[in-house]
Amino acid sequence: MANRNRVAIDESSFLVKIDDGSSTKVVIFVHGILGSAQETWGKTITTLMSSPSFATYDYGSFGYATTFIDLRRPNRGTDALLPWVRAHLKQYKSIYFVAHSMGGLVTREAVIKLLSESDGYELAARIRACFLVASPVTGSPL
Numbered sequence: 001m002a003n004r005n006r007v008a009i010d011e012s013s014f015l016v017k018i019d020d021g022s023s024t025k026v027v028i029f030v031h032g033i034l035g036s037a038q039e040t041w042g043k044t045i046t047t048l049m050s051s052p053s054f055a056t057y058d059y060g061s062f063g064y065a066t067t068f069i070d071l072r073r074p075n076r077g078t079d080a081l082l083p084w085v086r087a088h089l090k091q092y093k094s095i096y097f098v099a100h101s102m103g104g105l106v107t108r109e110a111v112i113k114l115l116s117e118s119d120g121y122e123l124a125a126r127i128r129a130c131f132l133v134a135s136p137v138t139g140s141p142l
């Protein structure tokens with residue numbers, strides 16, 4: 001298994017990259033409302049990514065500020081996710097998202113926004129899958 005190096009992107013996001021920079025695939029985890037890049041996923045990220053199936057993948061977690069009020073406004077997180085993806089994931093040919101709860105709404109809105117922008121389609125085409133875990137994509141009683 002390749003050696004990896006953890007890089008802090010900001011106070012709430014990180015990437016773990018294969019040392020030689022050879023990876024063309026990345027898995028990004030996105031937390032839900034009132035969660036955080038570190039606490040929401042716990043050891044799930046390192047456990048999953050230590051599987052031999054992911055030996056050639058980089059991975060990371062996108063964190064964003066969220067409050068209960070944001071429940072009806074995922075655009076705030078989306079507005080933070082889009083420049084983050086453009087700045088930190090542009091070298092990858094295959095991008096995968098695993099998103100929990102409101103993180104799924106944030107991710108979905110980011111992909112929609114990319115597809116609607118003239119310069120975003122190429123990047124959106126490299127997003128191979130979005131796995132939404134307990135995301136209220138059809139709405140919520142709240």
